Amino acid sequence: MSLKSLMISSALGAMLLAPGAAVARDLTVAIQNNLTGLDPTNVNDTLSQTSLRLIYQGLFGFDPEMNLVPLLAESYESNADATEFTITLREGVEFHDGTPFNAEAVKVNIDRLRNPDNNLSRRSLVSMVQEVEVVDDRTVKLILDAPFGAMIASLAHPGAMMISPAALEEYGNDIDRNPVGTGAFTFTNWSADTLEVARNDDYWKGPAEVDNIIIRSVPESGARMAMLQTGEAQFVPNFPPELLQVVQNNPDLTVETSPSIVEWYVALNNNKEPFGNKQVRQALNHAVDKDAFCQVVFSGLCTPADSIIPQGLAFHVTAGEYEYDLDRARELLAEAGYEDGFSAEIWANSNTESLRALQFLQQQLAQINVQLNVVPLEAGVAAQRIWSIESPEDAEVQMYYGGWSSSTGDADWGIRPLLLGENTPPSMFNVAYYANDELDAAINGAIGTADPDERAAYYETAQNLAWEGAPWIFLGVTDLVAAQSSDVTGVHMLPDRGFLLEDAAFTE
Amino acid sequence: MLSFLIKRLLGTAPVVLMVMIAVFAFVHLLPGDPARLVAGPEATAQDVAAVRASLGLDKPLPQQFVTYVSNTLQGDFGTSLRTRRPVVEEIGMRLMPTVWLTLFAMLWAVAIGLLIGVVSAVRRGRWQDYGGMILAVSGISFPPFWLGLLLINLFSVRLGWLPTGGYGTWQHFLMPSFTLGLGVAAVMARFTRSAFIEIAREDYVRTARAKGVPERRVIWHHSLRNALIPIITMVGLQFGFLLGGSIVIEAVFAWPGVGRLLVDSVSYRDYPVIQALVLMFSIQFILINLLVDVLYVLANPEIRYQ
Numbered sequence: 001m002s003l004k005s006l007m008i009s010s011a012l013g014a015m016l017l018a019p020g021a022a023v024a025r026d027l028t029v030a031i032q033n034n035l036t037g038l039d040p041t042n043v044n045d046t047l048s049q050t051s052l053r054l055i056y057q058g059l060f061g062f063d064p065e066m067n068l069v070p071l072l073a074e075s076y077e078s079n080a081d082a083t084e085f086t087i088t089l090r091e092g093v094e095f096h097d098g099t100p101f102n103a104e105a106v107k108v109n110i111d112r113l114r115n116p117d118n119n120l121s122r123r124s125l126v127s128m129v130q131e132v133e134v135v136d137d138r139t140v141k142l143i144l145d146a147p148f149g150a151m152i153a154s155l156a157h158p159g160a161m162m163i164s165p166a167a168l169e170e171y172g173n174d175i176d177r178n179p180v181g182t183g184a185f186t187f188t189n190w191s192a193d194t195l196e197v198a199r200n201d202d203y204w205k206g207p208a209e210v211d212n213i214i215i216r217s218v219p220e221s222g223a224r225m226a227m228l229q230t231g232e233a234q235f236v237p238n239f240p241p242e243l244l245q246v247v248q249n250n251p252d253l254t255v256e257t258s259p260s261i262v263e264w265y266v267a268l269n270n271n272k273e274p275f276g277n278k279q280v281r282q283a284l285n286h287a288v289d290k291d292a293f294c295q296v297v298f299s300g301l302c303t304p305a306d307s308i309i310p311q312g313l314a315f316h317v318t319a320g321e322y323e324y325d326l327d328r329a330r331e332l333l334a335e336a337g338y339e340d341g342f343s344a345e346i347w348a349n350s351n352t353e354s355l356r357a358l359q360f361l362q363q364q365l366a367q368i369n370v371q372l373n374v375v376p377l378e379a380g381v382a383a384q385r386i387w388s389i390e391s392p393e394d395a396e397v398q399m400y401y402g403g404w405s406s407s408t409g410d411a412d413w414g415i416r417p418l419l420l421g422e423n424t425p426p427s428m429f430n431v432a433y434y435a436n437d438e439l440d441a442a443i444n445g446a447i448g449t450a451d452p453d454e455r456a457a458y459y460e461t462a463q464n465l466a467w468e469g470a471p472w473i474f475l476g477v478t479d480l481v482a483a484q485s486s487d488v489t490g491v492h493m494l495p496d497r498g499f500l501l502e503d504a505a506f507t508e
Numbered sequence: 509m510l511s512f513l514i515k516r517l518l519g520t521a522p523v524v525l526m527v528m529i530a531v532f533a534f535v536h537l538l539p540g541d542p543a544r545l546v547a548g549p550e551a552t553a554q555d556v557a558a559v560r561a562s563l564g565l566d567k568p569l570p571q572q573f574v575t576y577v578s579n580t581l582q583g584d585f586g587t588s589l590r591t592r593r594p595v596v597e598e599i600g601m602r603l604m605p606t607v608w609l610t611l612f613a614m615l616w617a618v619a620i621g622l623l624i625g626v627v628s629a630v631r632r633g634r635w636q637d638y639g640g641m642i643l644a645v646s647g648i649s650f651p652p653f654w655l656g657l658l659l660i661n662l663f664s665v666r667l668g669w670l671p672t673g674g675y676g677t678w679q680h681f682l683m684p685s686f687t688l689g690l691g692v693a694a695v696m697a698r699f700t701r702s703a704f705i706e707i708a709r710e711d712y713v714r715t716a717r718a719k720g721v722p723e724r725r726v727i728w729h730h731s732l733r734n735a736l737i738p739i740i741t742m743v744g745l746q747f748g749f750l751l752g753g754s755i756v757i758e759a760v761f762a763w764p765g766v767g768r769l770l771v772d773s774v775s776y777r778d779y780p781v782i783q784a785l786v787l788m789f790s791i792q793f794i795l796i797n798l799l800v801d802v803l804y805v806l807a808n809p810e811i812r813y814q
Contacts, residue, residue, distance in 0.1 A: 034772060036590050044547060119562035124552050176592050192601045192764035218673060218762040222657045226672040229665045380540020380777050388541045388556070417552075427553040 030233040039176040049158035050498025056161035056181030064492035082450035095164035122159030153410035193217040209505035265472035267432040281470040283332035285322035301479040315411035315459040319467035341369025348401035350376035434471035542777035586780035606765035610750040616689030625700025647694025656760035673762035703735040744800035
């Protein structure tokens with residue numbers, strides 16, 4: 001070895017050892033449940049979807065307030081009746097395996113997702129696409145078989161994120177275990193309960209601050225909190241509210257709460273007596289104290305609902321207020337011919353929080369002599385008895401307590417699956433079996449245009465109609481709670497209970 | 509001995525088949541539609557149908573059973589409905605954590621349980637006996653999740669000596685194995701004590717004492733050796749149960765074991781994983797019983813198998 005090369009190598013060694021160089025740091029996130037898969041087009045739980053945002057990106061995405069932003073797309077245009085969307089793509093983006101991101105890659109991805117033979121569970125996001133046309137390398141045109149005004153919001157859903165065409169070719173269905181995207185992190189390992197990703201130094205926005213992100217499933221809430229206290233984890237999304245006190249007293253930890261887009265309600269089956277009667281439905285709304293609901297069920301981390309969709313969703317308007325007024329409730333019941341009240345069954349998924357809600361509702365409605373029989377259902381049983389029935393006539397459900405969050409961040413997926421007349425189970429989720437022609441017209445009108453002003457007008461009408469018709473007992477919109485180490489910045493919860501970690505950094 | 513082993517192993521075949529039928533019937537009788545659960549809360553009917561077809565759940569039940577048995581006999585346990593990974597892989601990466609945890613827990617259990625049991629029996633009716641039995645009753649009554657959280661709070665949060673959970677170094681094993689072992693230790697202590705007291709009444713113990721064998725030798729050689737038979741049975745039984753994975757311990761200490769896998773699989777109606785796990789647990793029990801029989805011979809050469 002010559003003297004010169006020796007000097008160079010020692011200089012390099014000194015540089016590596018030099019103090020003050022950025023310390024390698026990893027971010028560990030502790031979540032409750034296990035991830036279920038790594039193919040974004042084929043997973044259904046928010047945790048898996050949101051974790052995959054580290055590796056994958058869509059044409060569009062969300063900022064921390066869940067506003068729609070372009071990611072791999074630069075801009076789009078649509079025709080007047082929302083049947084053609086021309087999307088201009090970002091230049092110079094590459095997948096982790098070096099495959100260029102271009103119009104052909106978009107075509108491969110959307111064609112794969114919309115092909116019924118592939119049996120991908122997020123197919124409905126793009127099933128209305130009839131043809132994907134590659135206009136040039138940077139331009140792609142989606143031609144739909146029917147107007148769909150919420151197309152761009154659907155493309156922002158994690159289920160429509162872009163996978164490397166070369167990796168799809170190579171791995172086939174095993175893409176589930178070998179994810180290759182364009183995101184800020186590359187896949188390292190996925191074991192029984194841990195997902196590890198490493199910084200992508202060629203990321204088109206510039207490399208991330210942290211070296212690795214580790215997402216670990218820790219089912220017990222007390223253990224997740226302990227990890228935060230010992231520094232084993234730096235971010236705990238969906239932090240259990242009952243442990244908040246402990247964290248708030250610790251100066252090394254920070255708690256953030258923000259409104260979610262999860263709205264809770266009781267759907268009233270309009271096909272069952274007496275819920276077909278609007279006065280009865282309105283009476284039930286007047287008989288429940290929504291502020292008390294928020295306090296009792298969610299420890300105050302909740303806001304009373306003022307429309308069929310949460311305040312944080314695009315196109316939300318304040319539709320009104322059903323004041324807590326027992327006299328008014330009794331009056332309405334009497335007008336409907338139920339002055340002696342009635343009794344009914346209420347169903348919900350079986351967990352502590354739902355049970356608390358059911359008991360609260362039972363107590364509230366007993367005040368107007370409506371006797372509730374509380375029936376908690378295990379998730380599999382609920383799926384069968386509520387959602388997988390053969391036809392609407394077979395529905396046994398009378399009242400159903402549940403929550404909904406529109407994972408596209410758009411009013412369409414917050415209203416259409418739940419309240420459009422034809423969208424009853426088993427095809428969709430109108431478990432109120434509500435059918436209102438005026439409402440249907442407004443929902444379908446909004447779908448038929450991509451113009452934001454026109455959509456806003458339709459959705460305002462829809463919200464006012466649905467509020468007045470009261471197919472549900474409107475309850476509340478919950479808050480999100482996340483706890484983190486005080487020396488971490490750039491980690492956010494999304495209003496749909498997912499999270500964004502791309503900008504994570506340590507301040508010391 | 510060898511022919512005995514072979515005969516016993518062959519005898520397990522019908523048991524395994526019975527288990528397979530029972531498990532298949534059981535999981536398919538559970539209410540709930542796996543396709544709907546796999547497809548997720550936002551899936552439309554169209555999505556659910558797609559999932560059902562891709563999982564082969566649209567076929568008639570007898571056909572599914574035949575496929576299941578023939579695949580299982582060829583060593584193919586299918587793919588998990590939930591994660592779409594091969595079942596063998598899903599179980600494989602969680603089996604060793606559970607096996608190691610069980611072994612360490614049994615170490616604690618045998619060490620603590622035998623010691624307390626023997627001391628209580630020898631000092632029967634004295635304060636050591638009462639103290640030991642109070643400990644044993646407390647050990648059984650202590651809810652393991654609470655003990656686990658207390659240990660985490662003390663050793664991880666306050667003292668910072670041990671990691672809160674997860675699977676990795678020997679430090680990761682200490683708290684979960686102790687928490688898991690303590691309940692078993694308590695059972696072992698009570699069992700050892702009563703076995704010991706019974707042996708102490710036997711003639712050969714009296715004879716040994718009468719001919720002047722030192723007390724220490726009477727206890728550890730004459731009594732313990734003979735008390736071992738029921739104790740080995742007990743250890744085998746507990747071992748079999750622990751190998752099924754402790755749901756509570758695995759949840760508290762974020763342990764990637766088969767217990768959590770089973771719970772997750774049941775709530776997702778992940779048929780292939782449930783079937784494979786229950787089959788595995790049954791075979792484990794059969795093998796442990798066999799091992800226990802062999803250990804009898806080692807503990808007491810007078811026992812012979814034809």
